[in-house]
Amino acid sequence: MHKKELIEYGDQKIEWARAHMPVLEIIRKSFEKEKPLEGRRIAMALHVEAKTAVLVETLAVGGAEVAITGCNPLSTQDDVSAALCTRDNISSCAKYECSNEEYYAAMDKVLAIEPDITIDDGADLIFKLHTERQELLPNILGGCEETTTGIHRLKAMEKDGALKMPVMAVNDAMTKFMFDNRYGTGQSSWDGIMRTTNLLVAGKNVVVGGYGWCGKGVAMRAKGLGANVIVTEIDPIRALEAKMDGNLVMPMKEAAKIGDIFVTTTGNRDIITREHFEVIKDGAILSNSGHFNVEIDLENLEDMAKGVRTVRKNIKEYDLGSRKVYVLADGRLVNLAAGDGHPAEVMDMSFANQALCVRHIAENKLANGVHAVPKEIDMHVAELKLMSMGVAIDSLSEAQCEYMCGWKSGT
Numbered sequence: 001m002h003k004k005e006l007i008e009y010g011d012q013k014i015e016w017a018r019a020h021m022p023v024l025e026i027i028r029k030s031f032e033k034e035k036p037l038e039g040r041r042i043a044m045a046l047h048v049e050a051k052t053a054v055l056v057e058t059l060a061v062g063g064a065e066v067a068i069t070g071c072n073p074l075s076t077q078d079d080v081s082a083a084l085c086t087r088d089n090i091s092s093c094a095k096y097e098c099s100n101e102e103y104y105a106a107m108d109k110v111l112a113i114e115p116d117i118t119i120d121d122g123a124d125l126i127f128k129l130h131t132e133r134q135e136l137l138p139n140i141l142g143g144c145e146e147t148t149t150g151i152h153r154l155k156a157m158e159k160d161g162a163l164k165m166p167v168m169a170v171n172d173a174m175t176k177f178m179f180d181n182r183y184g185t186g187q188s189s190w191d192g193i194m195r196t197t198n199l200l201v202a203g204k205n206v207v208v209g210g211y212g213w214c215g216k217g218v219a220m221r222a223k224g225l226g227a228n229v230i231v232t233e234i235d236p237i238r239a240l241e242a243k244m245d246g247n248l249v250m251p252m253k254e255a256a257k258i259g260d261i262f263v264t265t266t267g268n269r270d271i272i273t274r275e276h277f278e279v280i281k282d283g284a285i286l287s288n289s290g291h292f293n294v295e296i297d298l299e300n301l302e303d304m305a306k307g308v309r310t311v312r313k314n315i316k317e318y319d320l321g322s323r324k325v326y327v328l329a330d331g332r333l334v335n336l337a338a339g340d341g342h343p344a345e346v347m348d349m350s351f352a353n354q355a356l357c358v359r360h361i362a363e364n365k366l367a368n369g370v371h372a373v374p375k376e377i378d379m380h381v382a383e384l385k386l387m388s389m390g391v392a393i394d395s396l397s398e399a400q401c402e403y404m405c406g407w408k409s410g411t
């Protein structure tokens, strides 16, 4: 596509997303007036698509210089990246289908602005800062982390005494994970799977690996599409919850024999591996919505396969002799690598948290370590979202407040 056309298409996508992100729009207006990020330099590694672009614009409007790259080799939308580069104080070095070397080289490019604030989705940027670019650490006021896997990595760094900067655990805000991870991943994973395969979900056996926030969303929407849902878990409480939510629960070894479509959402590795490929049904479709492409063991699958070919965009066929297995988007997050990611209305809340946490970092001196998103930010995002949806709620009366706080009233 010609560059001008690419930019126009990216602009259209960003405009559409912006129109459906009313909470971020309110924050953008306040940033425009108050310029809380004046003079700040922000380095970001996020999925470079339209909703992220609206966040980037908001930060730049707040006075920051922003440099962004991708956080996954397959999730960048080149038109959005090109459109972002036309904005003042914004640069993007993200590229779709980049090699591993290009992916990490782009991180060095965004770090060239010598950031004082970082935003990560998966903690790759922070990892680079702590390994190869430690000379930049003294400048850093703090960072924000978008996803569960990134928080796991950062907490592990903190535990080992290796984390040398403050980081806000944006993923752990209630207005993030309860909505983004559940409703966002739930809807967008099926969008990615359905637009890629153009196959029916109704009547199929859908296996969901992991019943965390993402898994619950994926299972809930699969049920709505008419699938028989099977959940695999390692946590007895989550397994029980899955069972009482009406799903079948069994080990992957059993589920592998009967599943038609698999979606892994564990944030862990080796969820579907050789022992499962040995018994998997002919025609099974494998996809992943967890952050890294380590949930489906593609190395072993490739090793077992007599042949591998692309049969349709984002679908690879692995010929196992008597059976054929299909992997979507090379086992990378199916909703982003084979779709447009979460709906804008959901990212509105996630990125409102990001914008307000960046402001929090700019205005407060935080100690090194992983910080929870302040309750006021979480509540503020929920209130703004309700307001934008035209939903009013009750408030506590004085008597109710007293009753809730006291211990003397009984029957």
Ligand code: NAI
Pocket: 147, 148, 149, 150, 177, 180, 181, 185, 209, 210, 211, 212, 213, 214, 215, 232, 233, 234, 235, 238, 265, 266, 267, 268, 271, 289, 290, 291, 292, 333, 334, 335, 336, 342
């Ligand atoms: P979570 O921690 O709420 O859930 C993960 C679940 O997987 C837990 O219940 C855990 O017990 C289970 N699990 C772990 N190992 C397992 C195994 N071997 N077999 C079966 N179950 C296992 O995490 P959450 O928030 O649901 O995130 C999951 C992954 O999705 C993370 O990598 C996260 O970064 C990513 N994510 C992806 C998004 C997307 O757009 N595709 C959006 C948000 C998160």
